[in-house]
Amino acid sequence: MKLPRIYEGLDREGIYLEGLRRARATVNDMVDHNHRHFAIMTERYQIANASPLGLNFLMFRKAIELQGTPEQQKYWLPLIDGAKVNGAYAQTEVGHGTFVRGIETTATFNHDTDEFILHSPSLTSTKIWPGGLGLSCSHAIVVARLKIGKPPVDHGIHMFLVQVRSMEDFRPVDGVELGDQGMKMSYNGTCNGYAKFDNLRIPRNSLLSAHAQVTKDGSFIQGKIDKTRLLKKTYSIMLHHRGLIPRCVSFALAQSVTITARYSVAILEFKSQHYRILALISQAYAILFASKRFDIQYEALQQDESGDGASARLPFIHALASGLKAWSSTVACAGVEEARQMCGGHGYVALSGLPEILSAVSASLTFEGENYVLWQQLGKYLLGQLQAFTTGIPIAPEMGGFLTGIEQYLRDEKFDAEFKDARRDELLDASKLLSIFLHRSRRLLVTAYRQFERNVQQLHPAQAWNRVMMPIISAGRAFIEYLVLQYYKDYIDAISTAEPSLLPVLTRLYSLFALTTVINPNSQFTSASFTEDGTLSLSQIHDMGEQIDELLTDLLPDVISLTDAWDFTDASLCSALGCRDGNVYERLMSWTRQIPINSAVKESNGVLSSMWDGPYGMEGILKRDIEKGARL
Amino acid sequence: MKLPRIYEGLDREGIYLEGLRRARATVNDMVDHNHRHFAIMTERYQIANASPLGLNFLMFRKAIELQGTPEQQKYWLPLIDGAKVNGAYAQTEVGHGTFVRGIETTATFNHDTDEFILHSPSLTSTKIWPGGLGLSCSHAIVVARLKIGKPPVDHGIHMFLVQVRSMEDFRPVDGVELGDQGMKMSYNGTCNGYAKFDNLRIPRNSLLSAHAQVTKDGSFIQGKIDKTRLLKKTYSIMLHHRGLIPRCVSFALAQSVTITARYSVAILEFKSQHYRILALISQAYAILFASKRFDIQYEALQQDESGDGASARLPFIHALASGLKAWSSTVACAGVEEARQMCGGHGYVALSGLPEILSAVSASLTFEGENYVLWQQLGKYLLGQLQAFTTGIPIAPEMGGFLTGIEQYLRDEKFDAEFKDARRDELLDASKLLSIFLHRSRRLLVTAYRQFERNVQQLHPAQAWNRVMMPIISAGRAFIEYLVLQYYKDYIDAISTAEPSLLPVLTRLYSLFALTTVINPNSQFTSASFTEDGTLSLSQIHDMGEQIDELLTDLLPDVISLTDAWDFTDASLCSALGCRDGNVYERLMSWTRQIPINSAVKESNGVLSSMWDGPYGMEGILKRDIEKGARL
Structure with missing residues (x-):
């Protein structure tokens, strides 16, 4: 009856790394055995958003399927399926939720360098909520307002495929600020995050171009797409x-x-x-x-x-x-x-x-x-x-x-x-x-x-x-x-x-x-x-x-x-009360005793000393000559 | 706009110590200024159970008021009011909730030593849930079944005032196993805990004796109490x-x-x-x-x-x-x-x-x-x-x-x-x-x-x-x-x-x-x-x-x-969305950026390296030569 790691009372980092460990296990399983089971749900039947690698196979992939040219698809889809990249889908902004027309992030075409300049012009334009974006993504689809020309003409909302972290050391690339949103009610094994762009230069072919292209000379070509x-x-x-x-x-x-x-x-x-x-x-x-x-x-x-x-x-x-x-x-x-x-x-x-x-x-x-x-x-x-x-x-x-x-x-x-x-x-x-x-x-x-x-x-x-x-x-x-x-x-x-x-x-x-x-x-x-x-x-x-x-x-x-008919494994329920063998109290007490703060206190290490004579410890307040008193 | 400590993504120990810090501040305020405000509610308007020192003034004190002799009250109440002890109230047992008649814990009178032997005869008799008991209490009222004589006669359920931790180093006294129940949905600043007794010897006057006494010779004297x-x-x-x-x-x-x-x-x-x-x-x-x-x-x-x-x-x-x-x-x-x-x-x-x-x-x-x-x-x-x-x-x-x-x-x-x-x-x-x-x-x-x-x-x-x-x-x-x-x-x-x-x-x-x-x-x-x-x-x-x-x-x-009429301070709401000045997005982003995992990643310390080349890190899965690929 080993205490599941997630109940050890981990800090933000520990909880995230435990999520990453589980995500790696499920993704490796998909890649090794060529299936897509965990692209939809985690091993605990949560929606795949709960995994820091889950949205790669859902939102990120779907966006490229929908808006990428055949060349873009041919390049990116195998990288996604092989988990060689991990992508996020960044649309929502902090100030206007899912209201697409409110999007402020701009991608301005720079004719001289054949690039777009991706920029967050305000605090409210900060991208927020994408699963995995905080700490785990190498790439992201960024939904931004396309601008071309001088003075710039607004060509509306488009999707850009952007590398956000270095593949050498995984640090955010220059021009991108990334961060985790901290603890949430759940989904803490993943890192819902924010991204703020500071004039990030991205190549012209970052634009997913199935339905609209920008040419080298800065022409905007709307594809012959049936909009409906x-x-x-x-x-x-x-x-x-x-x-x-x-x-x-x-x-x-x-x-x-x-x-x-x-x-x-x-x-x-x-x-x-x-x-x-x-x-x-x-x-x-x-x-x-x-x-x-x-x-x-x-x-x-x-x-x-x-x-x-x-x-x-x-x-x-x-x-x-x-x-x-x-x-x-x-x-x-x-x-x-x-x-x-x-x-x-x-x-x-x-x-x-x-x-x-x-x-x-x-x-x-x-x-x-x-x-x-x-x-x-x-x-x-x-x-x-x-x-x-x-x-x-x-x-x-x-x-x-x-x-x-x-x-x-x-x-x-x-x-x-x-x-x-x-x-x-x-x-x-x-x-x-x-x-x-x-x-x-x-x-x-x-x-x-x-x-x-x-x-x-x-x-x-x-x-x-x-x-x-x-x-x-x-x-x-x-x-x-x-x-x-x-x-x-x-x-x-x-x-x-x-x-x-x-x-x-x-x-x-x-x-x-x-x-x-x-x-x-x-x-x-x-x-x-x-x-x-x-x-x-x-x-x-x-x-x-x-x-x-x-x-x-x-x-x-x-x-x-x-209830047995649903056939949940004990591991997926992860519950001291709900295991199939019905040993409720034994498991509950066994797991409780294994919680690290309990063994730490028993071994009289730093935790006990923080409790007793640390800056807020009990020593300063309790009366030390009470041992006798207990016997009145 | 400083990030409140509680949002740093602390581990179990950190969250508990933060709770202890807040509890100490409120109790010091009560003792220094002679009031009882925080005996009922915490500084954030939660019921006092949320504080590791809160039940001292509620359940522990009330039990002594109700069942203690005048001598017992005279001795203990000032110690409680001065926060010189911190008490818990231990009644519920793991196997039978709040069902009092199901209590299994025994207190058997030992005539030779003039003591009771407090004992948990089974796993299900483990005391569980008392607020503060896990890590913070020096004493506890323990509800147990009184037994006297050979063969022992069962005199029903009584309350015993028991010292559970040493006042020298705060370790549990010999014969008591104490522990924290780990993370809960809330109330994590306190340490709801469990206690298991292994033939703990407690003096005869541990019995709260206002209504029933045990004499030195082992006689059980029911007080002239009006039971109704x-x-x-x-x-x-x-x-x-x-x-x-x-x-x-x-x-x-x-x-x-x-x-x-x-x-x-x-x-x-x-x-x-x-x-x-x-x-x-x-x-x-x-x-x-x-x-x-x-x-x-x-x-x-x-x-x-x-x-x-x-x-x-x-x-x-x-x-x-x-x-x-x-x-x-x-x-x-x-x-x-x-x-x-x-x-x-x-x-x-x-x-x-x-x-x-x-x-x-x-x-x-x-x-x-x-x-x-x-x-x-x-x-x-x-x-x-x-x-x-x-x-x-x-x-x-x-x-x-x-x-x-x-x-x-x-x-x-x-x-x-x-x-x-x-x-x-x-x-x-x-x-x-x-x-x-x-x-x-x-x-x-x-x-x-x-x-x-x-x-x-x-x-x-x-x-x-x-x-x-x-x-x-x-x-x-x-x-x-x-x-x-x-x-x-x-x-x-x-x-x-x-x-x-x-x-x-x-x-x-x-x-x-x-x-x-x-x-x-x-x-x-x-x-x-x-x-x-x-x-x-x-x-x-x-x-x-x-x-x-x-x-x-x-x-x-x-x-x-x-809503202003309730007059909550910003500190008591502890919310990035709900401060009085209305700077929602500025505060939200400012606090988010201060979350330690974000600055830790920025400073490229251990966190980033766990994310990248730790045992479950991303390095092993992502393709490193993709930088070029991003430009297709």
Whole structure:
């Protein structure tokens, strides 16, 4: 039971070097055995951003694929794949976040030397946040404003491939200031960093030139690029990253629930405990199934793209990726915190592994698109589709079934929802449950749509949007929860022929997921949107509560199998509470005793002396003749 | 703009010593100037547990006050107040948390030497969690099972005052193993620790003997103690600690909101941003006012206690403390996270100060009583009171108004709630809003009561309780939210004569707090309990949304005054984003550049060489002849 190095209480340098060690191991494995597994996720199932070498294979490579000429690709891609360079992607600036048009960094063409001068003209133009940039990158894609001529003409935002460190001693090249952002809530094994450029000279071919070139004489040549197609391709790459998040957060939730289930086996008889853990298990599976379905749809998009390039699927998949990312990160983050709390005090200690999982998953709420922004992207799509539908403009095929049924909501006629008067037993039926979510989603979308239409008659569209934002977000969330349930049901239907033995437990889990979304397990304060219109009656809500009770009883024997099924290794969980052998207290105490500060104190070296007679030590304050006193 | 030491990326030892430095400064200040301010909170408004010297003045002292003889008190209390000793309170054991009856540690009387033998008979009996115990305490109260005679007779759980470290060199005394639990989510400036006893000999007068003594000949003499009175006194001390939490978490929320408001001044025009920040501000004030009211009631309890001792107020105050603690920690924790997210990526970096506030406030969900347990304590009280009321047994005076009005809910007659058909304007009226919360609270309590009564006819009471737990928790939460609103209203009424100029803004904030509790600002998924019975109509809910809009517009100019009013110093916020001068980016970059790993790399010392040619360094993987390549 050796204490994992990461729990030794290392300083910033030690934590970074431990991250580098793990990154080197995974990259060597990829290079030696010619696979790409760790280009997406680390060995602990975190998104590859968590590794100081991870973004080389994601953002850095994708940028060159998208914007590099065939020659540039031919030169750089093998260097990337062989880990012969380590690249970052530097776009965000400290003063204006991800707002691309705000970018201040300039790349000014110098005709005399055939170079660009890369420069950060202000403090706010400092590049910030790129993973790996602080301490680990040899190169970076730098997004900057291209300027040519005297007086300089602004040709907009372009990407430049820039060497930022020497390959002789790894010091930053002259003209580049690089630094680490210090400790963060998580991802401390990598070095998110900043870069400030002071008139750095870079060769003309640093410009990624697939779509725009600067010639030796300073002419700017816009390629014959189909701008729509480029934009779609750019979107599709961003979607790839965004689409990884549901997968990663489902694993984060699954890891936490596995740890908590193994720790709390003994106290699962308490209703609140097994209510919580089974609801979380059902959420982790629901996110995983949804992310698998997303991958299939993304794959189909890729097929289209490699064909005629401009896919009609893109808007729907973009909306889906935004909503799934926002929803799954919200659910997973709350779920990991819930699992942590279920371990009481032990869940607060680093050794449990839970604080690190929680902090990492928290980042997913804001990166790759802040969730409020993403909800609005989904909302915009849904409102646009509904408007098209009402005005007879063709809608996306993916929205057909959903929108066709929405007519009766638009007509505002009283009608009987499919589940109205459903009896107790029927409230477990997969289709009935789905119809409850569908009803809610349609109703909330029409409500938001009407409010927006009413407001936009009096206000500027942006103001109207602002005013109706909350109902729009609600409509988006309800839509995603409906889709997730639909995808889960499809998955069960597929399983029922492929693996019928899994059907009973997955069906119960499906019902539990649906019912505990209607009646939230944390409190009964979260279900207004299901009940406020009165279509679900109060007695049906009570029946649902009793169905949940029975499902919990039925599923309780499966808790350990359902978590073992994720098949996490002890090394990937890195938890004193959650190892497969269940030796919780023995491992917890064994690891605790190995923490270096404890052995250091035991050996009476510098630590003890700092504690006792160092400048703030205890000696100066405590009374030394108390030994006798203890015996009064 | 000097980087605060805590952001240097220190290791476990460095972080602890920084905590000790701060603790020494605050304790010296108390001793030198004869005050008790930092006995409750640290200089950064964290609960005193966060300091390695903090529990000396709280738990350690209180235990001696409660269980020590006059002689023991006379000897120890001045040593505590003068910080001549530093004590811990060791009760929890690793295998059974705070479950007192599970305690395994034994103190066996040895007649021959006139001593007790303190012993940890198993791994699970290791004492764990006491603040300061790991590295900083000279003494500890150890809760152990008293055994006397041959064969030993078990005399139950008692407190022993034990010296654990030498006052000569501060090493653990022979027979005690002490250690630090390593890194936690927060509170790393202190050293929560463990202690394992190996037949440690302690003198007979180590037993705190106010209520039970062991004589030289080994007789056990139970004092003429009124057990009920002792229990009440014990409760009252626990209530004191529990009651500190709402105060501390209101400051944590206020600090976060202050940082976020100062950082996001520029983007407050976005509706979602000012919706969120003003809702959080209203919550921080609501918690603060409620905690002030709790203090007044606790003070009255103390008056009673110093009189005849057994106060009739205790059960209500106990229920109130449990509910307020559970509610305020839940709200503050969600609010701090929300504020952190509003700062985007910057809120993820330690320098923002927000990760530390978040991690610290997260602890309050589980310590001093896990919230699920506390909600049930409140629920038990409420159900008991309602049962008393229905069966004609006298109820607590504090519950009079609430229960008298509950009759019509019990009669199950249709009746018109006070706010039924309230028009738009009336939905801002303080009394009307309060009546909405009162209605919900009464309705949910009666629902939970009926469900319990129905279930208890068929099931064992514990099973019935288990089955109805969720409705009971909902009823508790609704009751607390009603009380908090009531206390807020009382506060406004008092202000209206004392400081009439504050009335408009505090009244708006009151309405905003109430309305955004009905219509939750994060989503519209949280208000089922207000709407599910249909008494509030859908059109009233819409009206509330519009009232919120107007309140936000009215309150927007006050955002900075409302946060400045808490009067936090820059030093206590310790945030690059939230200083009073508003120089966000300048400070952020200045602090970032001062992080030691950055200057270390610049000076090309050991760090750079670890990064480059250390065992996992980059040299072994990157291609060194690439300098030319960069120019392709």
